[in-house]
Amino acid sequence: MTMHLRTARPVADTAPEVDAREPVSRLLRDLRTDVTGLTAREAARRLQVSGPNALPSRGGAKWPLALLRQLIHPLALLLWLAAALAWFAGTTNLAIAIVGVVVLNGLLAFVQEQQAEKAVEALGRYLPDRAAVLRDGSVRHVPATEIVPGDVLVLAEGDRVPADARLVEGTLDVDASMLTGESAPVTRMADVHDDATRPLESPVLVFSGTVCVAGAAHALVHATGRHTEIGRIASLSARVGREESPLERQVRRVAWLIAGVAVVVGIGFLPLGWLAGLSWSAAFVFAIGLLVANVPEGLLPTITLALAAGVRSMAKEGALVKRLSAVETLGSTTVICTDKTGTLTRNAMHVEEVRDGLGEPPADSGVLASSLARCSTADLASESGDPTELALLAYAAGHGIALDPAVRKALYSFDPRLKRMSTVDLVGGSLFVATKGAPEQVVPRCTSALDASGAEVPLTGALRERIIERVDEMAGRALRVLAVARREVPSVPGSRDDAESDLCLLGLVGLVDPPRPEVAAAVADCHSAGITVHVVTGDNGLTAAEIARRVGIGADRVISGDELARMPEPALDEALTAGGEIVFSRAAPEDKLRIADALRDCGEVVAMTGDGVNDAPALRRADIGVAMGVGGTDVAKEAATVVLTDDNFATIVAGVREGRRVFDNVRKFVLYIFAHAVPEVLPFLLFAVSGGMIPLPLTVLQILAIDLGTETLPALALGREPAEPGLMSRRPRRRSEGVVTGRMLGRAWGIMGLLSGILVLGAFFAVLAAAGWHPGADVSAGASLHHAYLQATTASFAAIVFCQIGTAFASRTERVSLRAVGLTTNRLLLGGIVFELVFAAALIYLPPLQSLFGTAALPAWVIALMLPMPVLVWGADELFRWATRRH
Incomplete structure (x- = not known):
């Protein structure tokens, strides 16, 4: 039954219905x-x-809509809301800065998206x-x-x-x-x-x-x-379209969560403020303050900068990332589908094993190497010619033998049907025929063989069987086996058949494209990190399986392209979820795409490597497409989101490590930001619940000073936190696992946030009590207690800053102790804390800023009261992490 080469659906009726494989x-x-x-x-x-x-080129992209999408996603909308609130609150410069952040991030994302659409255009270069x-x-x-x-x-x-x-x-x-x-x-x-x-x-x-x-x-x-x-x-x-990365989906969820909390709290404060005796206009202003307190204006730029830092770090490792979110996607990878040639191997043939004419290890390979050097049409100096011949010439050169074209008298080129080639050369005054080719073609034309001592022995039936067994054994180890023979002749033979007869078998040569030496350790890292590695290649299954085993990939099953084509979807899903590692050989473009889809449907986060045109659809379909930068085609590079500058599998694993670190750090600064919502919101709620008997412990401008002044640099520094110990020894997180978890909220709101809120209110009431305040006392401008009230709100502001220091150190680790990562290993965080303290001191003690932010200088005893606060906040969380480690 003939197969029709209909490789694409006809467009209109312009494609003739022909069978290209018919006579x-x-x-x-x-x-x-x-x-x-x-x-x-x-x-x-x-x-x-x-x-x-x-x-065909795709229709021109509707770039205005594409750009608009980058400006109206939930996190961007959240920042637009923050900008509007800041404008309404009268802080015009703040509003302009937030709008600038939104527009800049939108433009960056838009440019990255447009670059990712060039894969089809790159095909035309072929x-x-x-x-x-x-x-x-x-x-x-x-x-x-x-x-x-x-x-x-x-x-x-x-x-x-x-x-x-x-x-x-x-x-x-x-x-x-x-x-x-x-x-x-x-x-x-x-x-x-x-x-x-x-x-x-x-x-x-x-x-x-x-x-x-x-x-x-x-x-x-x-x-x-x-x-x-x-x-x-x-x-x-x-x-094949590009879907959102896991981080993009999680950031979207976090944005909606934050927006929901901010709106609910803000709207909920309106009736509380009115019940507290405020006018509706005043209640509305304070509701805006609550919204501002709950909107983390620095979240998006902090995430962007953390990812950008990851991109720079990965570039140093040899991986160029085209989309920022790809850094995190690599970190969440559960399955890597890797090519073989050039990724696991060096993409350079190498003589792995040599046997003498009887199939035994040779005592001297000089005669064989000399014949290899003569029987070649490649040029080692310019590295031009067939890769196999170049490998044979390199082997000969290693034995001090080089090809001299002047000695050649005749050439019988490689014939694909005969599977052999021969040359006639003048060596030491004698003419020699040198022949190499497939053992099944060369050995039958030999009548003798060279033994270990260099003597010619007749090829008996038993010796021929031994040689065939040796060839089969070498081929079973994924070696490409060639037989080498020679014959001395009195003159140039009259025909090829005459030249290639009565030969003496010099030996067998086994070649292989050897694995990269660093790949085995990288595969071991993958396994310890809970990552499965499948090999998906267009190469021979036996060869690919042997290379996979050499580098530590299980190769529990080899599935050919034909077998995969006959395999129904449930059977493929079962094979992929059985727990072993698979070698997919002779994979067609649809096969790679189908494997990527099946793995994704099984809940895996898939990284697919490739270098050829045939890899482009799968590279786009996978969660993370990884192209080879040295040996890869432009098509693959355009379709991929990560390009390896060294074509090395080990670089992928370095990317996984960096991606995990980046995601951990995103969680750390989200935790840090969330923890400050409680001490910022609690004073407003206390004011409302008391019906105005307790004056507002914090002002809107002081909240803005915290969110965009004291909080920003430590948050950015947490995005550069070094990796925690054991990063590559834990299982990949589930696709459904979000940035925000119940454990994180418990730490942020239930431990650090609640304790910080209590300490902040304690400082506020301590200052008021020292001045003789009682509930309901007048603290308005002109009253005797007004200065004490300014000092009290300043104490609240300063207490939040001191608690932020403890929160920053506590946020540096997820489970291990601070001692495990070191107190001073994040120099940027230490610098951010210094800036935070200097900024807060300027707001408290500089008269121009005092009048703007409603602050007053604090006495020494108040500062002394706050000094233990960082240790208390950090210590409470450290105790919680210690308890969870024990259980």
Whole structure:
């Protein structure tokens, strides 16, 4: 049963319904052409029908709406509300500053979103500008965009294929890694039987965007533009949208929570203020004060700066982050789907093992290395040629042997059907034939073998069986095995068959693309962090599984692309949730996309690595797409949110560590900000509940001075907190777990907030009591107790500042003690506390600021009363964390 190469749905009726893998004569009939190509007139007519050979560009983005979305999400709306309240309260400069923060953050997010939409545009760079085709019976070089179905391409070494085509004449070696993910070039021949199970593996088809690395051929175009394989991937990339990251969703929830609390408290204060004897206008002003007290104006810039710091830190590790929230997403990753070639491995073939002619470890590899150096067409100096040949030349160079082209007398190039190549060289006055190739092709042409002593022994049936067993054993360890043989001849043989007969088997060479040395430790870190690692590659399953095991990935099961295609969704979900690690081999673009979708549906946070064009849809679909910066295509880099500058799996793990640290720090400064809501709101509630008998312990301007003055720098410093011990030894958090947790609220409001509120009110009442105040006494301007009242509100303000210091130190750790991270390890926090104290002192003791903020100088005994407050607040939380660690 033939398979139809319909790689994309037809647009209108311009795509001919053809089977590109049917016999050439039938394909020529279906495309209404012949092996001499089209006429120029017919090509022009078809161009009008089928359209240009170009990938469709997406419609122009409605950028005003995209920008508007960045300015009206909940957190931005919350800040707009804060700006409006600040404007209403008469603090115009504050309102302008908040608006500036909202607009700047919106512009940054908008630019990042637009950059992420360039993946489809980058695909077009894989199409050549011009291509050689047969027109009117002769070779013409035409713009690649004018190629149409029915054209006959003239392809040679170094050409990039401009359209999907079927070979009708010749042989090509094609680098199709950008589509298949397989590192080794593949051979395509016009006159072979097509028994492949997938179009991408067909031995007679070449695809748009791939590169011819050797050979020459004529190929019949059957698909152009959006109907090509690369066009189908472009369609997949265009359809796959980007979802919110876990942090973006959680920040949205936090914003709604804060907004809800602020509005409820503000509205709820109106009747309380009126019942307390205030006029409606005065009650409304105090309600605004409560709203301002509950709106953390610095939350969004603090989160942005924390993420930006994470981006800078990851850049130093070798990971360039294109979207700020991707830093946190990496930290919440539960599954990494990694490519093999270039990510787990070095992307450089290497001679792993050498055996002598009898399959045993050789005593001397000089003769074999010399034959390898001669039997090659690669150039080690310029690193040009087939990667396997370069690895063999490097091995020979390691034995002090270099290739001398002057000694070559004849060359029998590598023949894909014979799977071997040979050279005839003049060595020491004698002519030698050197042959290398697949063992099943070379060994049968050998009549003798070189043993460990260097002597030739006849190849008996038993020895041949031993050699075959050794080849099978080496191949089972994912080695690519080549046989090397030679023969001395009196003169240059008259034919290839004469040259490649009566050979002496010199030995077997096993090559492998070795794992990066640092990957094993990185995989171990993943496992200790509760992260599962799957390998998703276009390469051979046996090879990929062996490399996975070498670096510590379980490889409990190998699932090929064909097996995956037959696997229903429940079976795939079961395989992914069974607890083991899987190697997905021969993965097609749809396979990677399907795996990412299945993992996400199973509740996993997925990081998907890739470097080829075929990876683009999955990179966009995964929670975090990670592209290779050195060996990756531009398409993959545009589709991904993180680009590795060193193509190293270990860098991904460093990113996970940094992402976890950043998320922890977001929680720390949210905890720090939340803890101050109680001591800011409690004085207002006490004033209202007392019916005005107790004067207001804090003013609106003093609250603003706390929220945007004393609180900001310590909060920013908490965003740069170093990682807690054991960061990579805990399980990833659940996707549903928010920034704000019940434990956090308990610490913020029930422990630090409540204790701070009690201490603040204690300082307020202590100052009033020392002046002889009693409930209901007049403290208005002109009254005898007015100065004492100013000192009392100033004491409340100062007490909150001192409690903030204790809160800042307590917020530095989630569970471990402060001693575990060190008192002075966060220098920025220490600097922020110094600024906080200096700022508060200026408000309290400088006369111009006293009149603006309603403060008065405090006596020494009041300051002494507040000195233990930081220790009390920190100590209460430290005791709570100690108790939870014990239980």
